Amino acid sequence: MQISKEELLNQINAVNKNTLMETLGIEVVDYTDNTLTARMPVTPKVHQPDGVLHGGATAALAESVGSYAAHIFTDRDQFFVRGLEITANHLKAVKSGFVYAKATFLHKGRTTQLLDIRVTDDEDNLISICRLSTITLPKQK
Structure with missing residues (x-):
């Protein structure tokens, strides 16, 4: 049964309890066959001391949305997904509102995946460009 x-968005967001995603306020808001989008509020909780969005929080958002994307397109009963490498180029500062991370598959292999993640603000300005590689591994029986 599909x-x-x-329902899938509710399931994804429900597992965020007591995790970094809940701490940062990350919420998955949309997906397609090849993309997944999440958002994160930009508040003092994710600021650097000078009042702008911390690059580490942006990287955590990017890794979260990319890992979720790889995860929901995997047989979760037999496999689990782990991040291998992430890069982040921060292009613009943000002080408030939301940032949106949209992960798009560049490679969707059986074992490895490569995702392009673009982080934008409420006005669709490009904030960061990230790349995430993930690996799908079999669960132990």
Whole structure:
């Protein structure tokens, strides 16, 4: 039985309890066959001391959305996904509102995946460009 988009988004967001994603306020808001989008509020909780979005929080958002994307397109009963490498180029500062991370598959292999993650603000300005590689590994029986 296939579940609805809304149900899957609710399931994804429900597992964020007591995790970094909950701490940062990350919420998955949309997906397609090749993309997944999440958002994160830009508040003092994710600021650098000078009042702008911390690059580490942006990288955590990017890794979260990319890992979720690889995860939901995997047989979760048999496999798990782990991040291998992430790069982040920060292009613009943000002080408030939301940032949105959209992960798009560049390679969707059985074992490795490569995702392009673009982080934008409320006005669709490009904030960061990230790349994430993940690996899919079999669960131990």
